[in-house]
Amino acid sequence: MDSAHAFPRNAWYMAAWGNEVGETLLRRRLLGEPMLLFRKEDGSIAAMIDRCPHRFAPLSLGTRSGDTVTCPYHGLTFDAAGTCIRNPFSETIPKGTQVATFPAIERDGIVWFWPGDAEAADPSRIPDFSMLFVEGHGAPISGLMPMNANFQYGTDNLLDLSHIEFVHKGSFAGRGVIFAGEHSVREDGDTIHSDWWMPDIAAPSHTLGIYDPQMRCDHWLDMRWNAPASMCLEIGGCPHGAERKSGVIVHQAHILTPETVDATHYFWATTRTMPPSEQGDAMLFDLMSQAFSEEDKPIIEATYANMDGADFWDRKPAFLGIDAGGTRARRFLQKLIQKENVNP
Numbered sequence: 086m087d088s089a090h091a092f093p094r095n096a097w098y099m100a101a102w103g104n105e106v107g108e109t110l111l112r113r114r115l116l117g118e119p120m121l122l123f124r125k126e127d128g129s130i131a132a133m134i135d136r137c138p139h140r141f142a143p144l145s146l147g148t149r150s151g152d153t154v155t156c157p158y159h160g161l162t163f164d165a166a167g168t169c170i171r172n173p174f175s176e177t178i179p180k181g182t183q184v185a186t187f188p189a190i191e192r193d194g195i196v197w198f199w200p201g202d203a204e205a206a207d208p209s210r211i212p213d214f215s216m217l218f219v220e221g222h223g224a225p226i227s228g229l230m231p232m233n234a235n236f237q238y239g240t241d242n243l244l245d246l247s248h249i250e251f252v253h254k255g256s257f258a259g260r261g262v263i264f265a266g267e268h269s270v271r272e273d274g275d276t277i278h279s280d281w282w283m284p285d286i287a288a289p290s291h292t293l294g295i296y297d298p299q300m301r302c303d304h305w306l307d308m309r310w311n312a313p314a315s316m317c318l319e320i321g322g323c324p325h326g327a328e329r330k331s332g333v334i335v336h337q338a339h340i341l342t343p344e345t346v347d348a349t350h351y352f353w354a355t356t357r358t359m360p361p362s363e364q365g366d367a368m369l370f371d372l373m374s375q376a377f378s379e380e381d382k383p384i385i386e387a388t389y390a391n392m393d394g395a396d397f398w399d400r401k402p403a404f405l406g407i408d409a410g411g412t413r414a415r416r417f418l419q420k421l422i423q424k425e426n427v428n429p
């Protein structure tokens with residue numbers, strides 16, 4: 086798949102966690118391009134191509150002074166808008182020295198960037214992840230996992246949580262509850278919801294230490310998807326028949342950004358059921374890391390490798406119903422990409 090057909094460009098993509106971007110120059114490959122990210126003196130984020138227009142050295146290896154970056158190779162200096170403002174060899178700034186920059190916004194601890202038409206970058210289209218910040222708990226526990234697979238294979242995995250019963254035996258283990266659950270997929274404007282509802286079961290594992298394990302509970306796993314691959318999972322449990330909002334609720338972010346067509350940055354975050362503590366946070370971090378690195382990642386990577394480069398639809402995937410969310414997300418993206426290729 087060539088990159089023109091691999092991802093929509095007019096969309097907000099996650100570039101980094103806010104706490105990854107500081108004064109130092111951060112290089113990260115995003116949508117196949119090397120990107121330079123840094124935090125400007127006013128706290129906002131600069132995002133530009135990490136390639137000097139002279140002999141193409143990575144600007145991230147250069148030096149920063151105020152909001153300017155000097156190339157490590159022959160010393161051209163650029164401002165945060167990508168404009169060359171100093172040429173050490175002449176008073177004149179040569180032609181062809183503009184570095185491409187991208188709209189970038191930090192919200193809910195997430196740095197978003199817009200690789201498409203800058204005029205169309207509407208911040209109101211950034212999906213809401215404010216639920217990651219819980220009063221009294223502060224910021225969520227977060228991580229970034231590299232994955233050698235196309236990002237849409239990660240979306241398939243997340244919009245079809247039936248895999249919990251098979252893939253997550255060592256961590257979240259559903260103990261058969263998924264089989265007893267009801268699954269529904271619905272679209273609400275540009276948002277896709279893929280939800281599981283599991284009433285009258287033993288207390289789900291995220292309520293450990295809060296509910297008696299024998300207590301009858303209603304349990305839900307509600308996944309919200311926005312293009313290109315920004316997902317928010319609500320994991321809930323409440324006493325059977327009680328109001329949902331009275332229950333134990335955790336929110337997770339699962340946000341996938343293509344590193345290239347064949348590799349993905351998997352950004353994840355989770356809230357806690359109890360106030361932060363060093364030991365509790367470390368345990369939760371380990372559980373999440375294990376589940377993603379040792380359970381999801383190997384099956385997603387093996388699946389993608391097993392495509393042998395073929396297009397997903399050309400392989401004529403069988404349809405089980407539980408996979409409807411992933412199918413709709415794929416169709417949605419396909420339409421966005423087609424639209425952009427018709428009106429580039």
Ligand code: FES
Nearest residue numbers: 137139140156159
């Ligand atoms: S490569 Fe940057 S100034 Fe020459």
Ligand SMILES: [Fe+2]
Nearest residue numbers: 242248252381
């Ligand atoms: Fe998983």
